[in-house]
Amino acid sequence: MALIIIGGLLLCLPKAAHAASPTPLLLLQQEITGTVTDQNGLPIPGVSIILKDTKRGVVTNLDGEYRITAPANATLVFSYIGYKTREVPIDGREVINIQLEDDIAALGEVQINAGYYNTTKRESTGNIARVTAEEIENQPVISPLQALQGRMAGVEITPGGSHPGMAATIRIRGTNSLRQEGNYPLYIIDGVPVNPTPIESSSLMSSTGIDPLNNLDINNIKSIEILKDADATAIYGSRGANGVILITTKIGYNQGTGLDVRLYHGGTTAPQRYDLLNTQQYLAVRKKAFENDGVEPTERNAYDLLIWDQDRYTDWQDFLFGGTAETTNANLNFSGGNNTTSFRFGTSYFSQGTIYPGDYNYHKITGNLNLNHRSENQKFNLNLSLNYGVDTNKMVGNVGFNSTTAILPPNAPEIFNEDGFLAWEQWERANLDNPLKGYFNESNTQTNNLISNISLSYEVIKGLQLKANMGYTYYDAGELRKQPKRSYNPADENIHSSSHYKTNRTSWIIEPQLIYNTNINQLTIEALLGTTFQENKDQMENFQGRGYASEALIGNLAAAESIVNARTENNDYRYSAIFSRLGFHWDKKYFLNLTGRRDGSSRFGPSNRFANFGAIGMAWIFTEEPVIKNSLPFLSFGKLRGSYGTTGNDQIGDYGYLDAYEATTGTGGLYPTGLANPNYSWEVNKKLEVGLELSFIENKLHTSLSYYQNRSSNQLVGYPLPAITGFTTVQANLPATVENRGWEVEITSQNLETTNFRWQTSFNISFPKNELISYPDIEQSSYANTYRIGYPLNISLLYEYTGLDPETGFYTVKDINEDGSLDYQDRSIIKDQNRKFYGGINNSFSFKNFSLQFLWQFVKQEGRQTLFSAGRPSNTSVDVLSALEGDSKYQKISQSSRASQAYNYVINTGFPFEDASFLRLKTLSLSYKIPKKLLKQISIKNCRLFMHGQNLWTLTDFTGLDPEIPNSGIGNLRSITGGLEINF
Template sequence: MQLSFAQEKSVTGTVTAATDGLPLPGVNVIVKGTTRGVQTDFDGNYTIKASVGETLVFSFIGMKNTSVVVGANNTINISMQEDIESLAEIVVVGFSTKSRDELTSAVSNVTSEDLEKIAPSVSIDNMLQGVASGVQVTAQNGKPGQTAFIRVRGIGSINAGNQPLYIVDGAQVNEDDVNGINPNDVESVSVLKDAASTSIYGARGGNGVVLITTKRGKKGQDGVFKLTSRVGRSRKTEDNFTMMNAAQKLQYERELGQGIGAGISSNAEYLRLVGLDHDWKDDLLQDGLQKSIGFSASGGEERMNYFFSLGYDEDSGIIQDIDAYNRVSGRLNVDYQIKDWAKIGSSLSFSSIENGDPRDRNNVQNPFRAIYDYNPYETKFVLDANGDQVLDANGNPIYNATHAGYPVSAELNQNITTRYYNRFLGNLYLDLKLTDNIKFLTQGSGIYEQYRRENFLQPGSVLDLIVNGGVPTGSKTDNGSFDFTYTWLNKITYTNTFGDVHNLELTALSEYVRDNFRSYSAQGQGFVVGGPSVLNVAATPIAVAGTRSEYSLFSLAANVDYNYDNRYIINATVRRDGSSRFGTNSKYGNFYSGSIAWNITNEEFMAGNKTFSTLKLRASAGTSGNDQIGRYSSITTYGFGAYNNGLTTISPANFGDPNLGWEQNFNYGVGLEFGLFNNRLRGLVDYYNRTTSDLLLNEQLSLTTGGNAVTGNLGEMVNKGLEFELAGDIIRNEKLKWTVSANLNLYDNEVTKLVNADDPNTVGVNESDLFTTSNFFSILRVGEEVNTFYLTRYAGVNPANGEALYLDADGNVTNNANGNEVALSGKSPFADLDGSVSTTVQYSGFDLSANFYYKVGNYIYNLPESNMLSDGDNIADNQRLDAFNYWRNPGDTNVLPRPFSNSNQTSDRFLQKGDYIRLRSLQLGYTLPSRFTETMALKSARIYVSGTNLWTYAPYYKGDPEVGIGSGETQTSAGNPTVIPGEFALYSYPTTSSISLGVDIQF
């Protein structure tokens, strides 16, 4: 060994692909039998220490491993051959994996390499925006760690939930659990979109399925350590309007004859107020600090492979005095081949999240309303006549209550709400090879979530004195829950090939899902100023509460996959589900699908074809279901309450229906996939038609039966759409690769039925009467798009007197908005189309990627604008600068209504198109050449700068056009079963833009 070591020399060379001669960056080069190894740089170059007679091994994903013995020559150039089997893109589908050319269904697949090109986020679902066709992603709001609304191929339900089913390494999770997953741990995300892919999930797959697969070590892979680090800044996106400054607001008040401006008696007072001019955003908001660090180790031996990771993410958020988000996460994935016929493995992860929670409600406690409502001449702290801060008895400055009567800064410091989430997620499996053709898998998976919320109103704080009549009392509320969902899967698979061309796979499985949920709440009052905040020291217990609920699902399913010579592929699935959510007469549901595909390029008549590298037709049809309703909607339940002298009352809470059953989704579609010129140009076209029947809706009962609503299968709606994807390598040579890609999704939705014609209780019922209003500003009506806006039409300003004009239901002009609401056909919160345009450039170690996301055709009710252009009604609040453009004289046109003319009524005056295009992600990176990294004993090193939401163009909407939740507490407290994404905007946590610097190191 000493002699061999003495003969070591530097071996250099270039590694290229045999197909096109292009350099291969990132090829692993190792000296066989040792730990010495390097990676090729962007130009495919490498340098490694080796001795004559030793063997170099070259390995690269998609290429066959190549070995060469070191000789006298110091230069060894390698041309690697494609490995056809490994080149095929592997896609995770229901309970199995397939190569892309074996698919008969519509599946969008996003790999870890795709995710690395996207500006980072702590929640994986937000990173899917614009990268998966047919999948519309809208951030719930800009709060750090917040998840997204995801709609797969349109609106699948009205009352029973629209979120897809999330599966992480086989474990079913809720949509809110997704932000507990470290995106650095994700290997791929597959979105199953049609019945051919979702029917295997039966009752849960009606809104699509998102399969998240985490990383695993690779067999025979030397240990790889990876360190990732990122730091960045975030801030509220810029408004596309201007608020009044101090001088302008005082002038506005003077013109309208109200407010402080109207009462100024001296020029000195006016100048003093103007001199106080400032922007409340500077007082209440900040530039958020984002930090992320992660470490992973992966590798594999002959019988075992592993992946281990730790991560820490922090985001201070953009609100002063609140630490918004902290997450600690860890993962361990292990696979072990016990015998040639037996394999075991596990995927285990843990995350702990702490959220600082601002009040998301439309009142004086909301800081995002305060930055617009507070006047620019009002100060954060109380000032004396000399302009100095007034101090309290403890020497602290006193918060100014402003005209709102409550200082929101006190809320942020003294009414403290914190949320804690601990999540354990994982699975254990045993995979047995019973014969050469039969495999059996049993897998147990589950997620345990521990949630805790603490709200402490400090004794003596501003709000405490208000609610307790000036007596410093203080109060504390602790509430939380424990939620455990587990799944037991048993699957047997038979595979065989007959005559070299007939490939058959038969799968049968059983699946059992059970959820156990518990919650608690406790309140106490009476705390010592400056003392501890635990409930044990509260002087007076106020209330205690607790609930429990359970849910279970049992399923049997079978799948047949037939592949003839990889030319003709047929797939069929059946599944039967039994759910505890549904009535005794409808507890079980049957679901099925069938699909076919034709790989045209594999036909003999395409042999020698130089144009098409891929050409495939596919078609599918089938059913899936939706069970996202209350757990006890099918049975009659009773509520308990307190009565006089401690007695307990019992009253009906829900009237059950033993016939309550599944929402049914029947989905059919066709698709064409193509690749031209050695896949240099590639794309697909998909058409789908999705009918949701037996909609789970609430039917209002008469007062004689109790007046409550009962859930029934009462409606139907149809979603249709087209999806387009196109990508091309504009330049592809040894030095430069430039790729441009785009996708476009067209949506069409219509409600086709709203009552059950077979139900004797609904005979003769007018559907439009039964379902007049379904939410704040929208309705359900047959023949219209779901949640069509239902508003009075604004007709402008009467030039003679400045009054606001409206149209009545018959189209006649009136000055009264009330009672004249009509359905505004074609106007709903849901887009007609969306998509993205992306580009990536790679040149000599540099990489640049950009993604633009766009949405067209949705409408948003802009409540903030109605407050900022209130026609004098909100004269005490600051206003937008264009509020000056009001009617003054007869004959004025293109103006706002005359102030104080009762013009600020609900109408489509404030309904605006939400069309926008946004630079969603931009990233510039540089990978250091191997000649630098090898001197530091590194395999690779990359530095990058990235940005999110850097530019937005919204020609019609005033404000940020990406609206999910309008106001969290306002919407949920109204008793709505679901939040309609984007129906209205109302001071929820705003979207943020960010810039960050990151480093990725492998060694």
């Protein structure tokens, strides 16, 4: 596919301009008013309007309005970062409304968050990806991570599943650690670190856990920056090995007040179906199996042929996930301020139903407050941010909402009786359980999340600033799963029971800092010195209540006959660090950035508690050199940058360097549960990067090319132990080195721009490569059957498929060592299951008051499809019909044990793998802004109508449910929402 990328994504952040001191005017004065808008007709707050050749000026308020007194023959200069400056003669006019045009070159000066300091895209020596509110705020997703898919190079986000609230998996430049929990990035929200580990659950979310970012209001996010290379992440030391995600919430404006209301509502459905057999096809396949096997059908082995209705047909996919989940969002925010103080506070409500049968739903209510204050002399600054969210997830627990139910025989009997209770009779006659056993279970999970931060700074002398950042987080999750006996077969004599989970996470952080900036002729020096003191406390408890007298009492522990399987955990993690940064800029052409950090973690023994990390980053803007300017006039901007450094990883359990004991029941004794190893030390990640950035045609086309190589060594794992030791694992360092390397390409361009029409495009693509490059004596380790030197961590070890046996018609695989049995010694095929490349293409169009944006996400990969087992009493792909005639790539239709064994072997070969690449219309947004002249009479400043589509269409050859998670069923849901945004 040939892709012509000719456009650019232009974003800007408000930056207040302050009125300068007035100067005497000698000519007749008059008052001028007006509104400043962008090319979409939206108001731009904070635009500076200066009277030309003076220092006198004003700024636009929240609605882009201004008022200034000036001579009738003077000229006004309108300027704002990200837009082209305009000079407009007054010519005696009293009303001057103007529209500013985007300026890609100026966008390089927009401030981006680098964590402990700010920089710009132009001057950054590191690799920092960024998305803004305009790209994510209208997406009907729960966690902000879900809104990033396809928008950033080097960032892979895989959905956890179709149930609301499930934790997604995010990988920034690949998998670094052999441990799953060692690959989480660092989350920083308004300067406060947040534990990224998903919350444990016993509901349908148990496979991935609950996303700790669910409680955030997506509409309140100003920007999300992702730090990728050593230059950007080393200042976070041991916490930056897997990248850093910085989430910044919105702040108030410094002029006037305003009320913003945003509402949308819509529906969500499952976008894909298996192509399965209908009843007639299914019965033909089953009869063929008995014929081929030479077995007489009986009620026991052929209940679907002899007991169940031969004319009945149920589309079990439609029954299971054919529903429509309603989605609703309401958002209300009030903001304002003056030259010294600004504020913003708001609330939101979000709800989403389920596509599965039953009354299950998710609800979220959030509140936020942001307060900024600057003293009149500009020396003292205060910033306060509070984000609080409560969500309730009512899902079912332990029930078959999975692909097993979707492939029930199409003539299977009813799930429910007429009275609404589970049917059991015909299922029992077939010696089966009702597939929705557990349907009346209830799982109610409620979480409360507070993230608070206060930042204080004071300028002691010019260029020297004292700063303190303090944060506190509180996360509480409680889950009650009720299991009434009516969810189960009455013949089994079940009792009412309940399961209780409770998780509590609290943390505080204090970071005093000393910041110094100075200019010496053409040299700019930026210095930072700070310390970190942090403590996390995690508490977890779970238990079960059994024997409730009635269903109404389930969950009331006082009414339970017994409490069993009780377990509690209490962990206390302490962390401290000292960090520093030195940044040098010479003549805006040469940039040097030095960062360092010394970390101390309570997760290591006394002799290994501290470690040092650091990085060096350099950049050269070579287009500032006169020889380049003169010889390459078509090149608007060119920068060469590079970085190298080390980060670390301490994402392991607490107290692993100590022996652990638990009390025995009733006797008062102790027994060992954890084996000590005081000698393990820090995982180290060494990162190397080289990047080139170029802009052409007066900055209308911007390209960025990056190459990275990250090596993670001294791997921290729970090393498996033989059962004879009495322990399952011991924490240790393995002599393994994992490398992630790859290329990233980003292109933004401005395709076409006229008075009324604009078209911009952005494109990103990543080519990642993951490899275990070293592991001495892996053959003697417990990972000998898991990893291979020279291959990625995410591999499958497979048998070699050797075709159909001409005598039996069954699948065959190769016995490599010819010992007469098949085991791991015969798995000679190594299948790489990583993505070959991935990326996204985003387009933005605007015409007068209309705006259209859409994002295509694409991935090149393989996936496994296993629905080709024909002959047994379960539905399968229509592809196996070819086996009815005997001329097929599939084995002979049979339900014999030999056929089942052959199938079990072949699914562990390359046979079931197919191309799971896809091109997906990830988002589509259409909006219309109602003209202001129609709104004046009803006192509304702005009103915008919009429609949004998510996962609307997928082009793929994959025959499963979702190619993005090809081995896991449904992941992404299709949604269509519509709403309006009003500014008062």
